[in-house]
Amino acid sequence: MSDSSSIVLVLTTVQSEQDAKRLADDLVSQSLAACVQIDGPIKSHYRWAGRIEENQEFRLMIKTAITTWPKVKVRLLKEHPYDEPEIIMIPIAEASDGYRKWIIEQTN
Template sequence: MTTPTEILIVWCNCPDQTTATALASGLVKEKLAACVNVLPAVQSIYHWEDRLESANEVPLMIKTSVTAYPKLEGWLQTHHPYTIPEIIALPVTYGLPSYLAWVQAETIETKA
């Protein structure tokens, strides 16, 4: 059995494919995420400003480390077009050790 990890899956919905691709690329380029899956569009139904809303959105499934998460969250808040973007982090309890080590290595802050 493997041991618990310090890896997170972060979920973030985007208004369209162009935004999703730009955010995914930026997160990986900045080493805030090891990998981002841009998933097929989904329909979201929610309350916003006292109205029932429906929108097609493009979800991101972001793989990162616990240590990179605070900067990832700040970066997403700055670059995301929504006033309040959906940013939800879920812990990865177990996984293939070599994959988890890769995620950790890809999100290590490098010294300038």
């Protein structure tokens, strides 16, 4: 599959639903994402600054084109409320042709 038709899933988490909605609206309005789904609240357990933490978070599942991914990453780093945000990109190997085409059209 060529880069021009490849799509990816980008994951990030934030502490508030308000921040999740703000990021989702920003990415879609800038045509950086075709769709952003918000899950939550979820519980995250992690080590930060030498301490075990447990917090409520909201997960964003961002659907975009591989060619748009670098811009998504830059935008998330700029707009994300965390000092060191989780930003994970997962290539999507298979998707329905219509859905793949729709994501590409919305983000290129």
